[in-house]
Amino acid sequence: MVSAPNHSIDVLIRKLESIAPLFDEERRAIEGLSVTVRPMKAGQDLVRDQDRPSQCCLILEGWACRYKLLKTGKRQIFSFHIPGDIPDLQSLHLSVMDHSVSTLTPATVALIPHHGLHELTARFPRIAAAFWRDTLVDAAIFREWMVGMGRRSATQAIAHQFCEMYLKLQAVGLAEDHIYKLPVTQSDIADALGMTNVHVNRVLKDLREKGLITLMRNTLQIHDWEEFTRLCEFDPTYLHLEQQAA
Amino acid sequence: MVSAPNHSIDVLIRKLESIAPLFDEERRAIEGLSVTVRPMKAGQDLVRDQDRPSQCCLILEGWACRYKLLKTGKRQIFSFHIPGDIPDLQSLHLSVMDHSVSTLTPATVALIPHHGLHELTARFPRIAAAFWRDTLVDAAIFREWMVGMGRRSATQAIAHQFCEMYLKLQAVGLAEDHIYKLPVTQSDIADALGMTNVHVNRVLKDLREKGLITLMRNTLQIHDWEEFTRLCEFDPTYLHLEQQAA
């Protein structure tokens, strides 16, 4: 754990500015947040179910996920998170965690105390609105995952997941040309989509054999974006990626 | 469509006060919102996918749901809504709807213009925070539904759904003694849980034969709450029903 250089929080400013433009004063206030930067190993919990956190985790590098474990040991993953995300932003208003957050890869996170965020959002309603909007997009993604689990075939669900990941990564400059690093295991994907790792493996094999994707050493390439999105009925509206007017 | 008597919005004030206490000034400001009360038939859309609404719908009476239709005609229901809910509150910050909202029963709704809500939340950050918190609970419920679809057996998923509905209805005084009116079809339940109506029917039959529930003429009774919640591993934490301190 080291003291934070102020620019570590730039990734948050960029994220918020992708939601709505910020005034200089607002930007300075965000830069003034006191944060603690912490390196993490893969598979470490950032927050646990039933915790009552006093800080939020901003991901600076690496991937994380939100998940819940059932008594039977089954795991359901709710979301994947990449740099710029604050997976536990909800703890600002819901005191008890109803799920856990953990890293999927080695990662760097910035811990931001709640009181700093509370002051920030109270002083700057536009920042509060931007955070709120971010949690609404989060919820929209949850809904789309529900569609995948409830009403799409396994193939469509996985393809849809890959499309979503591509657009989210592209939005923060971590992907282009329909190629990206996918540093998660097939079991992670299975737990996200409500399948078994065995079945995920078979679907991936099928997608490869049909020439739709290349996936090796954690790098995914979608060969024909148009065809791929048609296959899984991918409509990016729910990601609300277009810049929101002020 | 008739002009709104001010007290029609009381249901919203009660809802918000169940989240966080309000000052008199805040309460008066909410009462000052101009709203339009509209009676609806069952199965009518309140908002549609791709719409750009300029108002939100507060449910005064009846049930509604959020859903999305796939090109194949399959439907996924994301949530059920009861009096006091604003199912499309997200439209305040996300201009384009990524899903639809419709009534499930005859209903009364109050339409509240966005600009009124924007002014209200800008003037009263505590009200904004209460709304935000409400959308966070919404998202928590989405996550729990994901667990149901992804990692619970059909029986557990349905039982869990019934437990959740009971607590939500009880919280607004519409249920007690583990009995409540469930005015939705088996197909609605199926579309909510990602199953077929046929399978829902078989699971319900099984729950009845095991003496766990009584369900007739849209009235559900859970015989043994303790046993029932154990059966489906129901933990109400995710509903965040405890009163939040100011």
Next chain:
DNA sequence: CGACCATTTGAGAGTATTCAATCCCCGTGG
């Protein structure tokens, strides 16, 4: 090289779906 984890493959079992057909309840109209 060995340990460990992830991926891959096979075979058999189950759960849920599909496609119909029938039943039931309730409101409407004759």
Next chain:
DNA sequence: CCACGGGGATTGAATACTCTCAAATGGTCG
């Protein structure tokens, strides 16, 4: 008052998709 009509509920039989259990293969790091 009762027949009719329509939506929802119920049931059956065959099918399909996914899971479970197991074993083998492959890759990476110390």
